[in-house]
Structures are given as structure tokens and as C-alpha cells.
Amino acid sequence: MARKEVARERKQVWDFNDTQKYHFRKLVKNFAEKVGANATLEALCTLDRETGVKEFNCVIEGCIKKARNADDEDAALEEIHGAYVVLQTMSERGFKIDEETYGPILMFIIDMGMVEEFHFFCDHIKKDNPKSLQRLAYYENELLLMIKVGDVDKIQS
Template sequence: MVRKEVSRERKQVWDFNSTQNYHFRELVKSCAEKVGANATLEALRTLDRETGVKEFNCVIEGCIKKARNADDEDAALEEIHGVYAVLQTMSGHGFKIDEETYSPILMFIIDMGKVEEFHFFCDHIKKGNPESLQRLAYYENELLLMIKVGDEDKIQS
């Protein structure tokens, strides 16, 4: 009987923590979409909440979503600049920038067809994360080749 009660209590604590983390990530993502990356990071700093890789990834996702919905290319590039600021903050805090973080950024830049910005982000990622060289080579060689050729089917696949 005691064992069941302990098990229930553990499950309740786990469910609460899991749900709380999910809701916080969604809140961070919607905040990034509405006010931008810099304001979201500043709000997290004032809340004195420990910001981890998941929160940074949510800010990046929000910025990319806002950039995709932007009517103007300059507004989209401004959001990408916000993403770059988030990457710099991550590097400054000692977080490793892995594929889960940089993949959506590179895919968005590839969708925009911005080769110069693509190389800029790749160089920044390589500096902070030497283990990602092989994976970044895939993005650089395969996807950039498809962009230059203009093969839309291969880019989507």
C-alpha cells in the first residue's frame, strides 16, 4: 500500500514538472514571436530564471516563425539578426550549439536563398562547436549545391 502511494506521488511530481516545463517553453516561444529575441532574453534575465538550451531553442523557433511570416525581406533579416544574438548569448554562457539548434536556422536561410548569410552562420557555428564540422559540411555541400542548381524537389526532400 505504501509503495503505491509513493509511486503516485512521484508520478504527480513528474507530471507537474513535465507540464510546467512544456508550458514555460510555449510561453518563451510565443514571447519571442511577439516581441523578438532580445526582449525575450531580457525578460528571462529579469525573471532570474535559469535559461537552458531548450529555452534558447524556443526563442530561435519563435524568431524563425516571425521571420517566415514577415512581409518584408528586411524584417526577416532583422529577425535573423536576433537569432544570431541568441547564438552569441548561448556561446557566451558556454552552451554547445548542436544540430537541434542550428538546423532550423540554416534551413530557413537556405529557403530564403541567402548564401552569404548561410556561410556567416556556418562560420560562427564552427568556431563554437568543432564537433559539428562533419554535419555542417552536409548542409554546405549538399544543400548549397541544390540551391545554386535550383532543384526545388531535392531541396524539399
């Protein structure tokens, strides 16, 4: 009987921790969408809780969502700057920046046709993560091919 109780307690603790992480990521994502990346980073820094890559990715997703919904290009650039600040914070804290993190940013920049910003982000990512050169080449070739062909419909799609 005691073994069953111990197993139940372990399962309850695991379920609680797993659910807590999910809800925390959802909270971070909603907070980033409402307030912005800078305020979210400040709030995460003041918490005693350890912030991981998934939470940073949620903040980046919030920035991209706000940038997509922005009315003008300046507001979109401001949100992309917020995503850049998150990338800088991640690299300062020693986190590895994978395609899961930079992929959505690059796809948004490709969708918007921002060539200078694209190369700026690629240079930053190459500097922090030299192993990502092969995946970055994929994004660069896709963007450059679309620009060379001049296929405006494909760039927007």
C-alpha cells in the same frame, strides 16, 4: 499503504514538473513570436529560473517563424539577427550548439537563398562547435550544389 502514498506523491511531483516544463517552453515560444528575441532573452535573464537549450531553441523557432511571415527582406534579416543573438548568448553561457539549434536557421537561410548570411552563420558555428564540421558540410554542399546548378525551383522548394 504508506508506500502507495509515497509513490503517488512522487508521480504527482514528476507529472507537475514535466507539465510545467512543457508549458514554460510553450510560453517562451509564444513570447518570442509576439515580442521578439531580444525582449525574450531579457525576460529570461531576469527570471530566477534556469534557462536551458530547449528554451533557447523555442526562441530561435519564434524568430524563424516571424522571419518566414515577414513581408520584406529587411524584416526577415532583423529576425535572423535575433536568432544570431540567441546563438551568441548560448555560446556565452556555455551551452553546446547542436544541429537541433542551428539546423532550422540554416534551412531558412538556404530557403531564402542568402549565401553571405549562410557562410556567416557557418563560420560562427564552426568557431563555437568544431565537432559540427561534418554536419555543416552537409548544409554547405546542399546549398552550393543548388546554386551551381542554378535550380531556382529546388532552392525555393
